[in-house]
Amino acid sequence: MRPSTARDPPQTTAPKQNPYPAASRVLIVLSLVLPVALAIISISVAPQALPHRLQSSIIRISQSICTSKRVGFICTPGYRRVIISRTMATTSGLPFANERRIAELAVQRAAILTKAVYNSKVKGTVQKDDKSPVTIADFGAQSLVFASLYKSFPDDNIIGEEDSAGLRSNKELSELVFKVVTEAIYSNTTGQSSSSSSELGDINNEAEMLDFIDKGSCTDSGKGRVWVLDPIDGTKGFLRGGQYAIALGLMVDGIVQVGVLGCPNLGQEGGVLLSAVKGQGTVVRPLSSDFSTLPDPSRVTMNPITSSSDATFCEGVESGHSNHDIQAKIAKGLGITKPSVRMDSQAKYAALALGQAEIYLRLPRTMDYEENIWDHAAGALVVEEAGGAVFDMYGNKLDFTTGRSFKKNKGVIVMGAGIQEEVVRVVSEVAVEAYGTWKSSL
Numbered sequence: 001m002r003p004s005t006a007r008d009p010p011q012t013t014a015p016k017q018n019p020y021p022a023a024s025r026v027l028i029v030l031s032l033v034l035p036v037a038l039a040i041i042s043i044s045v046a047p048q049a050l051p052h053r054l055q056s057s058i059i060r061i062s063q064s065i066c067t068s069k070r071v072g073f074i075c076t077p078g079y080r081r082v083i084i085s086r087t088m089a090t091t092s093g094l095p096f097a098n099e100r101r102i103a104e105l106a107v108q109r110a111a112i113l114t115k116a117v118y119n120s121k122v123k124g125t126v127q128k129d130d131k132s133p134v135t136i137a138d139f140g141a142q143s144l145v146f147a148s149l150y151k152s153f154p155d156d157n158i159i160g161e162e163d164s165a166g167l168r169s170n171k172e173l174s175e176l177v178f179k180v181v182t183e184a185i186y187s188n189t190t191g192q193s194s195s196s197s198s199e200l201g202d203i204n205n206e207a208e209m210l211d212f213i214d215k216g217s218c219t220d221s222g223k224g225r226v227w228v229l230d231p232i233d234g235t236k237g238f239l240r241g242g243q244y245a246i247a248l249g250l251m252v253d254g255i256v257q258v259g260v261l262g263c264p265n266l267g268q269e270g271g272v273l274l275s276a277v278k279g280q281g282t283v284v285r286p287l288s289s290d291f292s293t294l295p296d297p298s299r300v301t302m303n304p305i306t307s308s309s310d311a312t313f314c315e316g317v318e319s320g321h322s323n324h325d326i327q328a329k330i331a332k333g334l335g336i337t338k339p340s341v342r343m344d345s346q347a348k349y350a351a352l353a354l355g356q357a358e359i360y361l362r363l364p365r366t367m368d369y370e371e372n373i374w375d376h377a378a379g380a381l382v383v384e385e386a387g388g389a390v391f392d393m394y395g396n397k398l399d400f401t402t403g404r405s406f407k408k409n410k411g412v413i414v415m416g417a418g419i420q421e422e423v424v425r426v427v428s429e430v431a432v433e434a435y436g437t438w439k440s441s442l
């Protein structure tokens, strides 16, 4: 064997075997890079087309990637700005931001219409089959809100209180509704149907208006995205000069995610607009008479009290809509000595959220009455997101999945968080005593 010299190549050990074959390495790299690339492409090209939950997760991840000093270098600064501004414009970075804004603007525009009818002698009141009143303002507000929803969310389902049958058989009334609708659309100081009006959807003729009114016939409340509207909740209050509300909610798979209440006679001159998104709190702002602008919001939280005897309790004005006697008995059981504050509509939910009362009781006159989901969807979320709680009279959570009315709940009670246990206990005891136990047939 020849001795080794300095010119011989150094003795090397056998090259280490890479544990990952080339194909696996490509797969690993792709699985890391692809999701990020896809997220950025989908967000910049068509953020609205993605499913909502995915949309908000992707937005959060992409925004942190784009703004992170470590990984942000993968995009040019210009492209980063485009991605961020697009996602902020469509969603403000928060789930349901666009839905909330459109719902607020739509309710505000409908409030302009209802206020005009409220202040006019002509209300075009007719009686529905269930003997309850409906006015040109109910029909007009429903058509305006549905035009807005259809413009921004054409694939969503809608549940609305009214339908156009009564108008199709009454031409004079239908013309009257179209007149107030047109006046509301052109109500801005410019007298022009501005770009904001086209963002909110126009209604070009009477036939189109009637078709919009009928878009609220959905019966399945438990699947997918479903908007729920009461165009005038508290029509009797509206006619009497009391409180009323325009109440709009968005449910996803039966869970209320967005709630908006327009209360033209509550709080300050011109009324207030409350809105809530699940997990994001409740805000209030003045109702503007200009449909294109939303005044600045402020956060609202319910009055913190720890004993229900300190509570101001709230109930409906109409004795036919809830049992005032049983409610008085409950108030006494809770040690409340102040007289109840009587108020029409979901303005009661708004009053609680704004700290004007702490308990709202709505116990049925008869056990066969099923509460409509549009009388509670928006209000319940507004209160819950302000720190309160909503149950039925047996202490069950409201179940919005059972169609146009509650089939698994009886009565509704609303309260602040600190007194929840005490109120639920006293109400359930009185309910069992007064109505007996009840089990849904579903």
Ligand SMILES: Nc1ncnc2c1ncn2[C@@H]1O[C@H](COP(=O)(O)O)[C@@H](OP(=O)(O)O)[C@H]1O
Binding pocket: 132, 161, 230, 232, 233, 234, 235, 236, 237, 316, 317, 318, 320, 321, 322, 343, 344, 345, 346, 364, 365, 369, 372, 375
């Ligand atoms: N017997 C009854 N029991 C409970 N609620 C009733 C009722 N009859 C009608 N309502 C509902 O009570 C709502 C008004 O609530 P309040 O009494 O709190 O103002 C009405 O809304 P509309 O005005 O939209 O028809 C209607 O849906």
